[in-house]
Amino acid sequence: MATDSVSEGAGDSPHTFHNEYNVLSQARDAMCDFMYTHHLSVANPEAVRFRHSGLQLTELNVSQIQYGTSVTVDLEPMEEYYSISLPIAGTQSLTHGDCTTHSDRYRGIVICPNQAVQLTMSGNCRKRLVRICRSALEHQLHKLLGTAVTDPVIFEPAMDAQQGQMASWWRMVKNLEREQKHSVSLFVDGPILAHVEEMLVAGLLYGQRHNYTEELAKVTTITVPIYVRRAQSYIREHARHNLTIESIVAAAGIPKRRLYEGFKRCCGIAPMQYLREVRMTGVRGELLGSRCDDDITTVALRWGFSHLGRFTREYKKRFGELPSATRARCR
The missing domain is CATH 1.10.10.60 (Homeodomain-like)
Structure with a gap:
C-alpha cells in the first residue's frame, strides 16, 4: 500500500504536505525529489513504513520523517540545501570521512552541501528535519557580514539541542509547527513568515559554529x-x-x-x-x-x-x- 497527498495549511501559505509509502523504491524516490540523490538500504524492505509530513515556506522547509525500520542512507553531495535534523524518538548517526556523529533527541546533526555522507537511522527513529536553501543562507550571511561570501559555509556536524542557543533554535522550529494547527496565526499568513524564515536562518548562523563564526562575531560587536x-x-x-x-x-x-x-x-x-x-x-x-x-x-x-x-x-x-x-x- 502506498499513499501520497499534498495539502495546504490553514492559510494559503505556507503549504503543508503529507506523504506515505510502504514500498522502498517509492520512499527513496520521494526523498530524492525532496532533497538529495541517495542509495537507501534496509534489512527488511517489507517493513518500510515511510512517513513524511511538514510545511514548505519560501526558503526553508520544516518536516517530520520516519521509515518505520532501520535504514542506511548513502547520500551523494547536495548542492542546493543544508539539512538540520533532530530525533524526536530513536537515534541516528552521520559518517563523513573518518568522523561519525551520533544523534538523539538531545543532539542534532547538520549536513552541508557538497558533502558525501552516510546516514543511519534506527527502526524507531522519527525526527524533525529543517531544509534550508543554500542561496538563502549565503544571502543572509552576506547581509550580516556586509561582505561577499566567497567560500561555502561549513557547519560543525554535531549540534547541542539540549541547552544553549541551538536548543532555543529548535524551540522556535517546534513553535512554528504548533502554530500551523491554528486557523488564525501570525505564523500561517505570508508577510510575517518572511521574517520568521530570516530569523531561523540568522539563528542558525549565530548559534551553530561554522567557518565564518569568528568573522561574524567581530561584525556583531x-x-x-x-x-x-x-x-x-x-x-x-x-x-x-x-x-x-x-x-x-x-x-x-x-x-x-x-x-x-x-x-x-x-x-x-x-x-x-x-x-x-x-x-x-x-x-x-x-x-x-x-x-x-x-x-x-x-x-x-x-x-x-x-x-x-x-x-x-x-x-x-x-x-x-x-x-x-x-x-x-x-x-
Whole structure:
C-alpha cells in the first residue's frame, strides 16, 4: 500500500504536505525529489513504513520523517540545501570521512552541501528535519557580514539541542509547527513568515559554529550609529513613497558622505540599495499573502518599481524564482 497527498495549511501559505509509502523504491524516490540523490538500504524492505509530513515556506522547509525500520542512507553531495535534523524518538548517526556523529533527541546533526555522507537511522527513529536553501543562507550571511561570501559555509556536524542557543533554535522550529494547527496565526499568513524564515536562518548562523563564526562575531560587536538607525527607520516607513537620497540624508540629519560610510560599515550596502532590499521584501511579502488579490504589476508599482522588466530580473536574482512563481505558490 502506498499513499501520497499534498495539502495546504490553514492559510494559503505556507503549504503543508503529507506523504506515505510502504514500498522502498517509492520512499527513496520521494526523498530524492525532496532533497538529495541517495542509495537507501534496509534489512527488511517489507517493513518500510515511510512517513513524511511538514510545511514548505519560501526558503526553508520544516518536516517530520520516519521509515518505520532501520535504514542506511548513502547520500551523494547536495548542492542546493543544508539539512538540520533532530530525533524526536530513536537515534541516528552521520559518517563523513573518518568522523561519525551520533544523534538523539538531545543532539542534532547538520549536513552541508557538497558533502558525501552516510546516514543511519534506527527502526524507531522519527525526527524533525529543517531544509534550508543554500542561496538563502549565503544571502543572509552576506547581509550580516556586509561582505561577499566567497567560500561555502561549513557547519560543525554535531549540534547541542539540549541547552544553549541551538536548543532555543529548535524551540522556535517546534513553535512554528504548533502554530500551523491554528486557523488564525501570525505564523500561517505570508508577510510575517518572511521574517520568521530570516530569523531561523540568522539563528542558525549565530548559534551553530561554522567557518565564518569568528568573522561574524567581530561584525556583531559594531554599534549601529543613531543616524543610520534613523535612516533605516525612515526608509522602512516610507518605502512605498518616491524617496531620494536627499530625503534620506535629511531624515538622518548628517552629511551624505558620512551616511554612506555608516551604511557601508554597518550594513554592507549603500542607503539606496537598502531601500531596494526593503521594497523587494515588501513585494515578496504581499505576493505570499493570502489576502492580496492585486496582480504582480500593481504590487510592484505600489512598492516603487516602475521598470517592470528590471524588477523581474532583480527579483529572480534575489529570490531564485520569478514573481509569478511566488504568486502561484499561494494560489
